[in-house]
Amino acid sequence: MSARVLVVDDIAPNVKLLEAKLLGEYYDVVTAMSGKEALEKADETRPDIILLDVMMPGMDGFEVCRRLKENHELAHIPVVMVTALTDNEDRVKGLESGADDFLSKPVNDVALMARVRSLVRLKMAVDEWRVRENTANQLGVVNENTSMMDMDVTGAKILAVEDMEFEVEKIKNTIESQSNHATMVTTGIEALKYAREDSFDLIIISLNLENEDGLRLCSHLRSNEKTRSTPILMIGSEDDLPRIAHGLEVGAHDYIMRPIDKNELMARIRTQVRRKRFQEGLRTSFELSLNMALTDTLTGLYNRRYFEVHLTKILEKNAQEQKTIGILYLDIDFFKAINDTHGHNVGDEVLKIFGKRITDNLRSFDLVARLGGEEFVAVLPDTDEKTAHTIAERLRRSIMDAPFKTSHAEPLDITTSIGGVLIKPESGNTITQVLERADNQLYLAKNGGRNSVFFEDSGKLDPEVFRPQSRPILNETQD
Numbered sequence: 001m002s003a004r005v006l007v008v009d010d011i012a013p014n015v016k017l018l019e020a021k022l023l024g025e026y027y028d029v030v031t032a033m034s035g036k037e038a039l040e041k042a043d044e045t046r047p048d049i050i051l052l053d054v055m056m057p058g059m060d061g062f063e064v065c066r067r068l069k070e071n072h073e074l075a076h077i078p079v080v081m082v083t084a085l086t087d088n089e090d091r092v093k094g095l096e097s098g099a100d101d102f103l104s105k106p107v108n109d110v111a112l113m114a115r116v117r118s119l120v121r122l123k124m125a126v127d128e129w130r131v132r133e134n135t136a137n138q139l140g141v142v143n144e145n146t147s148m149m150d151m152d153v154t155g156a157k158i159l160a161v162e163d164m165e166f167e168v169e170k171i172k173n174t175i176e177s178q179s180n181h182a183t184m185v186t187t188g189i190e191a192l193k194y195a196r197e198d199s200f201d202l203i204i205i206s207l208n209l210e211n212e213d214g215l216r217l218c219s220h221l222r223s224n225e226k227t228r229s230t231p232i233l234m235i236g237s238e239d240d241l242p243r244i245a246h247g248l249e250v251g252a253h254d255y256i257m258r259p260i261d262k263n264e265l266m267a268r269i270r271t272q273v274r275r276k277r278f279q280e281g282l283r284t285s286f287e288l289s290l291n292m293a294l295t296d297t298l299t300g301l302y303n304r305r306y307f308e309v310h311l312t313k314i315l316e317k318n319a320q321e322q323k324t325i326g327i328l329y330l331d332i333d334f335f336k337a338i339n340d341t342h343g344h345n346v347g348d349e350v351l352k353i354f355g356k357r358i359t360d361n362l363r364s365f366d367l368v369a370r371l372g373g374e375e376f377v378a379v380l381p382d383t384d385e386k387t388a389h390t391i392a393e394r395l396r397r398s399i400m401d402a403p404f405k406t407s408h409a410e411p412l413d414i415t416t417s418i419g420g421v422l423i424k425p426e427s428g429n430t431i432t433q434v435l436e437r438a439d440n441q442l443y444l445a446k447n448g449g450r451n452s453v454f455f456e457d458s459g460k461l462d463p464e465v466f467r468p469q470s471r472p473i474l475n476e477t478q479d
Helices: 012-024 035-045 061-070 088-096 109-139 165-176 188-197 214-223 238-250 262-293 304-321 335-342 344-360 385-400 431-447
Strands: 004-008 028-032 049-053 079-083 101-104 157-161 181-185 202-206 232-236 254-257 325-332 367-372 375-380 416-423 453-455
Touching: 004 012, 004 035, 012 028, 012 109, 028 035, 035 049, 035 061, 049 061, 049 109, 061 079, 061 088, 079 088, 079 109, 088 101, 088 262, 101 109, 109 238, 109 262, 109 304, 157 165, 157 188, 165 181, 165 262, 181 188, 188 202, 188 214, 202 214, 202 262, 214 232, 214 238, 232 238, 232 262, 238 254, 254 262, 304 325, 304 367, 304 375, 304 431, 325 335, 325 344, 325 385, 325 431, 335 344, 344 367, 344 375, 344 385, 375 385, 385 416, 385 453, 416 431, 431 453
Parallel strands: 004 028, 004 049, 049 079, 079 101, 157 181, 157 202, 202 232, 232 254, 416 453
Antiparallel strands: 325 375, 325 416, 367 375
């Protein structure tokens, strides 16, 4: 996943070292040598993550972080403080100023890269909801959202999995000291039971459980729809660093090292609860306000009105951040014949199932809209050619592989034709031009035999090249 990283340090060799490591992992790197320059570069380049030195003359890292978090437009950007300071008070001070993590010099490469990837992934999800919120603001259907740092972090419900008796009491007392509710369990089975029955603001998992693998529990929670977006805070020792890095890769949000410092634990809890509630606030406000005004009443997908405003925002954002987006134009093959043969009620059921399959086979931050009739479009932010091709082929197969179960006596075999384009940041295309380019590829797909994907500059995609794994299509019967 591509991302822009702002590296801030007043010592040139430190900057060069981090820059080289990040460039080696194909990140776009921006640098700043002072706190003042860091604020200017953050506002100018809108990075995906900031690596911030603490000990700088003039304006130190704590003050830079505070100012970033006071800015509504920048507050959601993850900040990792990188410093030689090792005192717990300094670590807590950094977290309380709004930092997401605190890495000590010399920086461990495994920890650094795992942290960067994890936080960039979280930011992408927030970015997509912020773009949708901005779209709604422009249409006048929601009000401006508060800053992340303004979120209330009290009264959180927290589930903790720890089997060391002396740690259990420490964790429980720390959680409940801030008017939060703690549910303490000693096994993964108990944790999964509680997670199924209740909703939590945070789940804390020990990686040192005596009889089971804490990482496997993290994976189970991430694969479960109900807990997929619940933050996970891992607890581990210094020897667990490779496993912690793996945990961040599979979807855990944060970690704390033993021996547990109560103040640091509380600071990390507040950080995760704040981020979760901020994202939930964006999503809830947006969904409630736009449900009727900007969605298609039949399929529940976004309609053309919302899509056009949203795509305008995406094009502007990607031009500023120098990222590429993918556009997929989809059409149901022989849809008129379905209506003529089986009636419009069956046709409507086909449209509903089609829309659900597309949604189920896109990434969480992609967007799909119904433009009208049997025409749909998907927007794939921050997408390279290979990813866009893979997603398009996955969508085509998801429609073809399983017949559509409708009120008609027999399931219907449905296929789709897809036209795709990649929009480069320098293209300067309008919405009309973008859709024309995608529509031209859709025309080629329909005239090239249908049930195929055509991409601008690539032609017809060979399905055998991608070999996607089949995915079950569930719960499609319409009421």
